[in-house]
Amino acid sequence: MTFQKNISLSQADITRIIDILSCWHKIEFFIPFDLDSRTKTFLPEEKRKFYWITNKHPLPEFAALPSPPLGQVISRYELFLGVFDKNEITAACRQALGEGTEQERLEDSVRTELEGNTCYARISLNEYGEPVLDNLSISTVPWALGMTLSHGLESLSASSFEQAKVNLANLIMNFEADRRRSKNPDIPAPITDLEISELCRLLFDWAGFRPNNLETLAIRQTISKPEKKQENQNQKPEDEEPDNELEIDILNSFYIEDIERVMHSVRSGTISKSLYAYLNATTPDQRIDLYSQQGRQTIINHLDPEKLNLGHWFDERHHTMSLMQQFAINTAFKDYPENSLFSVNGPPGTGKTTLLRDIFAENIVRRARKLSCLSRAAEAFQTKAMTITIGYDQSKIRVLKPEFTGYEMVVASTNNAAVNNISQELPKQASIGKSWHPQSYLKEVATKVAAQKKNGKLQKLTGDNCPWGMISCALGNKRNRENFRDKFFFYPNPTEECKKDFQSAGCMKIWDWIAAYDGPTFKQACANFKNAEHAVSEELNAMQNYINLLRETLRKTEADYTIAETTRIAELDKSFIRTEERLSELIQQTAGLADNQRLTISQISKLRANPPGFFARLFRTRKAKDYNEALEQLLLKRKSLAAKLTQTEINQTRANKKLSEIEAEIIAANTNLETKKKKWQQMLLAIKQNSARFKNITPPLRLDDIETDKFQISGLWENRNLAALRTELFRAALTLHEAWLADVGRNQNNGGAGFAKNLIAVSNMLVKKKRMQPEHALAVWQSLFMVVPVVSTTFASFGRQFTELGQGSIGWLFIDEAGQGVPQAAAGAL
Template identity: 30%
Template sequence: MDGETAMFSISVADDGRPLFDTLVLSNCAWALGRTVTVGPQAKDWLEGVSRFQSTFDQQTRKQLGILPDDPAKGTFAEREEEVGRPIAAADLFALASWLTAALGLQAVVSPQTVIRAQSYQLAKRKSHEADDADFLNSFFADDLDRVAEALKAGDSGAALRDYLTTDESEKRIPRTDIRKSLDEVFETLSPDRFPAGRWPGDGHHPLVYSQQFAVNSIWKSLAPKGGLFGVNGPPGTGKTTMLRDIVSAVVVARAKALAKLSSPAEGFGGRAGWKNGKWNRSIAIPAATLTGFEIVAASSNNGAVENITMEIPGTGAVDKSWLDQVDYFPRFGKQAIQQPAWGLLAAKLGNKTNRGEFLSNFWHGEELPFEASIPPENDIKVKKTGFESWLKAVAATPVDWSAAVKEFERAQTHEKAERSKLGQVYRRIKALRSERAEITRIDRESVSLMDILPSYGQRHQVALSVAATQTTQTEGHRSSLTRHHANRPGLWQILRSLGRTYRDWRAMEQGLKKVVAESEDRIRRAQNEVHATKQEELEARRLLQALAQERKDREATVKRLSTEIQEDRDSLGESFPDDEAWARDEVARELSAPWATKAWNEARAKLFLAALDLHKAFITANADTVRKNLHGLADILDGGAPQTAPREATLAAWQTLFLVVPVVSSTFASFSRFFSHLRRENLGWLLIDEAGQAVPQAAAGAIWRSRRVVVVGDPLQLRSVTRCGQALDSRRGRDSALSCTRHS
């Protein structure tokens, strides 16, 4: 490979003090050292980077550490800031020389004479805070190590296990071609399989066939137990539109959990926290029933992430007729995305710049010259435009929780009623299918019986003939025995032959009796066969009659159901699931929107909006708790929360944000630092967009942290492009006639 890289990097404050938490060792430099000193032939060639990083960190602290008589030493210790003494270029060159020698690169690397620096402005209070910039190494290396350790410990989660399924195992998974197996699609598209809520989209347009099939399949597969689900589709096929319905479904599901609370206070339990400078953060832990609904949209593509974040809360995402029926923090939604918004539905986070803008625009807001009301919250006076100020202002506002729950339950009841109507139609269609299948079975069985009925008569005739023959033979054997009895020897014959005549007669009698008994047994069996074959024939004729009657009854049922279903078809119009037409016309099938009646669409959309209203009531009722939790979240976003902060506390801070903002977004490059405090399945849902543009390792950490993962992309799209150096390109071109520049 061509090019240059630094051996290490470290951030230095404006007073010349190094920030030890920002020290980064170049993995390239370490690997080069291992190559020179150990070589690729060694089994442990590329092992031990973490140990060396630790050694390098210790050496850096030793060489650049704060001096005992430094007057600021106590202040830094009190703030728990890991800084060194003021340094000069010579100190960095000395550290580089030590590193060169430690890596065994003296013969390879020239003495360092260049320091490359990048300067940027920070608030004075943050001058000694570590940033998260690591431009030397892979964004994913540390996270992959963390995931690898988790896998070794059996701490993987369902989604990651699915993701790591081998090709060989994949082949053992049964597959169904849904273009041919329309019965399975019809089942998946049944009204009972639709999520309760739907997105109130522009134009009131419902999802079409494949979109709804994907949503229903995702919901059935992932909602109960987690895992991973992939959706493939070319650009412009509505994949992002589909994801909005997943968001709606998740919000409604959490609202159902909220509605079960007897009071908003039950939504939070114990506490945990950390110290950030002079601030003690006390974080209330959300009830377990309210967690698992967190949604993160992620991608390797910055544009894809931004599109999702902007589209979901953007005013163009909903039909204008709904805008007067929803009031889920539209002002704060606008502040979060810096564009007109219909609600606070999403936030673009991830890298440090995005996080800073989110905190500045949404959380802190702008200072007002005097306390005032800001539309649409005309009855609430605030000192700043941020959400923090609003939470403080409404902390004492009474909330009628019972009324809020009843309003949501009314919307839920209405949605269930519309679903039930369609469920009856679905069951009629299923019943009609079943009846027709039974008629087909009856016809098949009747034909089979009619085909074999003559054989029953033939078998009976054969049995009669055998019985007659056996009867004749038996009568002959009986006659022989009777004649033998008539020829019994007299007493004189017996005495004169000294008993021999009687013994011979007696032996003959025994033989004849045995023959008669055997013959009589055969005739009984023959008569039984006659009876059995006659019964078989009679049973077959009786079964034919029963099948004929059953067919007649089922035909009557089919006629009744067909009439009812025709009425259903007329009533539902284009929303009727015409599976017969689906089989004939693929284009018409893909454009259809089964069960999407205007009444049910509206009921599902209103349920989603009612769910948002219930969330707002919950947030308002718990305004002080939410504010304190989000203060902790602000620490996490701006890097103020220590890595030693209790996991339950940092997780609770994140879960509180997701209670307020259902969706946040991040690129994979920022994910591990953004969610550094989170572990296995701490996130409820991960929506990966433009998956074809991501390298496999980029998503591993994000998937590990998520319980349910939806992977969306185009399998025919150009995959991620990795740059090849000129030297490697030249060698590959010579060795294998493959050029990176010509074949990428």
């Protein structure tokens, strides 16, 4: 899955990425069409017969062909022209590129061993054996071989091939005109073996390449189906898409144009963040081994309830996400949008689709949260309308504000079945739990899309095949887009009787659904959503608090929990004793100094009471000198003792203060200890009170415990009540989207906000024949995604379907069965 953001590239990045894309680009031209698989794989109800047309075995007259089996009718013929062995491709490539070293030749013989048949082109024939020119597909391989042999690999490009297709179209049209000129226009003119030979020579000359060992000119495939399926003899075959000009499809390659668009973008210095991640290996320091202790701790951290997606699909309440499913979902949303590429791997049946459904639900809930903040439904649009052009028609549509975009979800795959499995199965009741079957989202529209057959009649849907909501649709190729458009927007006949027949069967086109809407108003739906979201948030907070309490208490005792406080008290007690001892020493020092000071003062007084006589001082006798020296020493001693006594008294004061502070700290620490003990008891009480509410929740005691079946199967924090609340929130989100659509989708004369014109634009865009301006196409696609949240397509059709959209236009891209496709298949979509 990817999230679309763009980044700028350095010159080194540009060079390296262009090298990768150039390699893919050249490879794409040389991927052969697998003719053998086409001639061996078909629908169970089809009967197919093959006739190998060679120079020795020409095509028999169509009139001489055996009739189809009893109860069958001819559906069509397909002619595969210029059949040759795939090994010819290897030989031609060696001729063009050189033999290489012996080691390279050995490696190539192992890597590029091609087996089976391929061909130049495929053309359909009608039931009379006449060419249907508007259903011609051509392989790039013969043309690429011819160009490479003549002009080298660098001559290969989508534009040069497009020009070559134009030239071929002219040649084919001239061929058919010449062929028809000699025929009677009033009777069928089936193609003959000589004309097939001529057509093959035309293809050989056009491609500039002719196989060396050409034995089979063509293979004619007769396709018949049960007669009852051919309900309308005038109805054109499904594969036919008539047009005024001959358009040639590519038979074997779908990604050349996509890759060239990416290369152009890269050369301009910009690339989507998703594609950049796709083309760059992560460094070892960016990776986490989930089987390591660090990895297990990461898993546990990512699975906290506060990281849980609020939206949850309509699963049965006893169906829980496995540990790694929930880890994948949480990680995808946690890393968005910084890490724009996320891979989920697993064998079939391991719940990858289940995981995607929760991501779909979460994105719908997130957009609903934005809607719930509006006072009026129309506030979702920018003030100024946009004038758009589709074909030759102009109209004004409303443009969504940026906060309501980025939620577009596209499921793409190279596997058609994988795409259909998601987009066609999601709307069925089989995809939701039975307890949620009353749930609906545009149900009548979804029922019409599912039940209406191509001939306009309704098929009866029963049981789990009945739709619950228009949550997704399969688009992609032109036929799918037209099919969805016809069913979504129109009845087969514009008569009141047809409308009544459909509505009596529970089927409505989108316009009638909007007109008949009788659900809650937008304001009521906003309030209901907010209430549902509040209930989920309260339950999540309670669960997170409960888990935090368990983490605090499961592996601790009260002594463990209060260890910091008891340790602090012990340290303070020791400090108090040390300070007391120091204070005692200071008191003793002060007393000793005071006694010594008093003695010295007394000595000074006595000495001064008996000074030497006048003449002794006058003549400085020995006695006078001794007196002066003794007095000076006593005075100095007194000064020193006074200073020491002052400092000791200061130290004593400080010690007293510190002792008082320690006493206060001891009191506070004991208070903290009692508070912590009380909190411990409160936590135990809270756990006891909530144990019934969260009875299945038990955190792993060790990191390795998450590898056990208990946690792997049921996840870490299984809670059915929370799952139900999250699903109710998803339900409220869908209801809010319905209320919003009903409000803004009404005709403006009935108070609508003009979104009806957006829906008309969607209808026109799905069948457009001319390119739209990118900003116009983006606004219309965003309108469709507001109504149908998930769209699926094959990669082969992705580029053409979203051809006008630029980088980062689609919010989310989900690549299903990615391992089944070639790496370049995803480049354009990314």
